[in-house]
Amino acid sequence: MIRILTDRECTDAMKNGAFDPFPGTGALILTQSWCPQWKAMKKYLSEAENRPSAAGSSILYVEYDTRAFFESFMAFKENTFKNREIPYVRYFRDGVFSGESNYVSLQGFLHRLSGPGNR
Numbered sequence: 001m002i003r004i005l006t007d008r009e010c011t012d013a014m015k016n017g018a019f020d021p022f023p024g025t026g027a028l029i030l031t032q033s034w035c036p037q038w039k040a041m042k043k044y045l046s047e048a049e050n051r052p053s054a055a056g057s058s059i060l061y062v063e064y065d066t067r068a069f070f071e072s073f074m075a076f077k078e079n080t081f082k083n084r085e086i087p088y089v090r091y092f093r094d095g096v097f098s099g100e101s102n103y104v105s106l107q108g109f110l111h112r113l114s115g116p117g118n119r
């Protein structure tokens with residue numbers, strides 16, 4: 001399942017210092033709409049979603065430069081996760097944080113989704 005994060009999910013994360021527990025296995029992507037690496041990743045997400053290695057995974061994302069809270073969310077992302085690059089991807093296995101990356105190829109993305117806590 002690919003889903004865009006809601007304004008409420010994003011503002012709650014800023015308020016609480018973290019996103020709610022991740023629903024199962026998958027990836028949380030924090031990015032900006034103009035980023036060429038994000039555009040490449042976004043193109044392959046539907047393909048990734050249909051691969052057996054991603055079966056049952058959730059892919060949640062936000063293009064935060066298109067939201068009213070752009071500057072405050074960018075500061076939250078950069079300060080909380082200590083990552084100033086985009087796209088920024090956090091991976092989860094059974095609701096537990098298992099690793100992070102920035103841009104990765106389709107194969108790298110699938111490997112991180114199905115791998116045992118790759119960083």
